[in-house]
Amino acid sequence: MLPLDTKAKLTNWGHAPLLKVADLAEMAVGRFPFERMALDLRSIGQKSAATAELVGLPWAGFIANQDAQLPSGRPGVVLDDRAGIVRPGDVIELQPLRSRVLVRYRRGDASNVLFATEQCNSYCMMCSQPPHDVDDAWRIEQMCELVKLIDADTPSLAISGGEPTLLGAGLNRVIGHCADRLPATPLHVLTNGRRFSAHGYAATFEAAHPALSWGVPLYGDHFCLHDYVVQSSGAFAETIKGLYALHQAGQRIEIRVVLVKPTVERLQELVRYLYRNLPFVEHVALMGIEPTGFAKAHYDDIWIDPADMADALEAAVEFLAARSMAVSLFNLPLCALSRSLWPFARQSISNWKRDYLPPCEGCLVRERCAGFFSWTTDAWTSRAIRTITHHEEGVSCEKH
Amino acid sequence: MKFRGREAFTGSRPYRLLPLRFRRLPWDPSRAFVSSMSGDWLLMEHATLERVIDRVLAADDPVLTDMEARHLIARDIDRSTLAPLLSQYKARKAYLSQGPALHIIVVSLRCHHTCSYCQVSRKPTGASSFDMSEEVANTVVERLFEWPSHTLTVELQGGEPLLHFERVHGLLSRIIERNQREHREIRFVIASTLHDLTDEQVQVLKTYNVQLSTSLDGPEALHNANRPRPERDSHARTLAGIERARATLGPGSVSALTTITRRSLEDPLAIIHEYRRRDFHSISLRPLSPYGFARKTVARTGYSIDEFLAFYRKALEIILSVNHDGYELEEGYASLLLSQLHTPFSHGYVDLRSPTGAGLGAVVYDYDGQVYPSDEARMLAAMGDTSFALGRVEESPRTWLSSPAMRRILDAGVAEALPGCSDCAYVPLCGADPIDHYARQGDPVGHRPTSDFCRKQMGMFDLLLERWELGSDADRRVLEQWALKAPRSTPSDDVSEAG
């Protein structure tokens, strides 16, 4: 796991903007104005290359290992970063008060996220990002700024929260910025979908971005179960209506099912419900719990060992796959899954929060195993974890 | 905010029944098949259903959960939503969305068979006065493009259309030429015995990507007895035609229908093995219909629907075992009905719709320029009863649709509103066939308890459901596979049973 922030010494900064970390290659491309870039002196190698001419350009500031390397009088960031947390191409936010640098965008990473808001209209039992009722509308502007500094060839981008649709028209603005600056980058918005039940809102996203899709969770085939898991009366009806409104507006939809115990108990009924009522969804993701946030407080209510849901998972995946509904398994270690499910398992955990356990050392399939969230503890670890040591049937089957 | 237990989210209002229908299972009368307005369904104890209806069940009874998820009841209506039910209903009736997509053109009535049950009042091969003229054909092409459907299936049939190949070729090329401007998606099917199919003809069919539909009633003796020619070579000629077509158009280019005569009832095994031997992966076992000449000769070739169902039950067993043997073979009608049971989708078949497919899903253009809503209506006219003639090709589709004939069809064309059907648990999956009922019972509404159409439908649904529910995992897999592969209604997939 590679953290997303690090300690830093910040000098001569008037305000704290978002900065593109630039090396000489970045400068040559010329996509971003000097005023938005911080020259990463660490990338230049011998000091001699940082000529006065180069330093004299109107950079927003400079990044270096030591004070002494910084051009005097100019804004500077001194990092203690042996791990390589901040690298050229990244976009960083400076937090002078905390003396920290946050990586808001990491070049080349497939799991960059625009964090939309801390607010939410649900209160899910297993929420990994517990919501806060704060006014953080400033994030809209920051996301728009961030989008301007993101590489055009970024493989994918997500918008998450909190609940992004609480931004209302602000979400349209952010997506519009992505359409202008990153039209080729698949954009996936994680939303509970409830807001789309409001008349006309879904339609405002028609043709909003060429590669836009929505990831919407559904935890049950009836309102009692879903409303209980998301701890909100009426949520199921709103989400279902929202899904139809999104479909009506020509949007692409993924259904995300976090495998909490009460949902696993009706998993077969849930996938049947999806097929019968929402056959237009593009993808169904069945996801292991992220053991942080509220999840920790509800261990007894939500935890079920993946080893104990093997039959349910197999039946659900087989049902969907036979009906040409694309299905994937997220956040589940391979050794806890039956072989027939391996082709459906994805390495879904972002690398900055992915870790492996001792049995993973020397495990034959580690390279394509989802592994574990860094904060996984014993209680949240399947009893089925074991090193895959030899070429068992199915191991070499990479295709699917 | 505090977390709340499950009981906090169960809603506070009593449940309501949504429109539902049920039928006791013939193989287990203590249980019932319960269906929703849109054809979602559940098998449950009949006694439990009664308790649900009497509202003596506890609110947290698990069966209520299953019933709610299938839109049979609604618990607290403020917290649930009927949107999925409406969406399912719309998906089920998707065949209504674009207007008729199946257009049958009768190129010639000439035929070389003298089948006792012929459905189309064929004429001897030399009688060219029963050919469609070029003028009529050109007008048909004009009308074709006046319909709104983006996807069109054009089916050329006869008599034997290949006896008038010049017209076939003319129609194909004129339609494609006209489509340069129209940009519709067009699929061609020709229904033929394939007896006189030549290599030159096959080359033409290849150019237009034509699918062939033929008749193969079983092994040689049976087929030849059903389809007499003076030379007694009907079977051999059809097989030769199939080979010739496959060699150039590909292995999947020919589909075959099996007409079941009295003689066929005795040997389902021989029929099915003939299909396997001839490399077919689909078979369509269809009973004789009451049209054409069949009604007159019912004593000789006829049999009751119950006899047909008994035959079908045996045939289904054989087909399943062929599949378990590793050879994929589906039965077409079973696939259609199973798709209605096991998928939420609409289908492309015009003879099992509500509102009826006659005139709404299909239009028939006869050789002489008369227009009918279905092949059955055309056959009635050939026997002197023009009750269901829509008009002539010189008139517009608007005129046809507002004809008294169409009105009469529509009055009896919605199964959900027909006596008998309106209470039947299978009605969301079934269809209305007013012309069939008129032909058999003298009245488009018809009388369900004595209707052969209904008897066949109900018998087939019962049988397929029973076989699925009592079947092994392997049986179920085969049956579900048929259901999932069945064509959905994008209207381009519309098919008729002509052949």
Ligand code: SF4
């Ligand atoms: S041992 Fe580790 S790497 Fe191997 S399958 Fe299990 S969790 Fe994955």
Ligand code: SF4
């Ligand atoms: S025709 Fe028979 S089986 Fe079909 S809906 Fe009507 S009553 Fe039911």
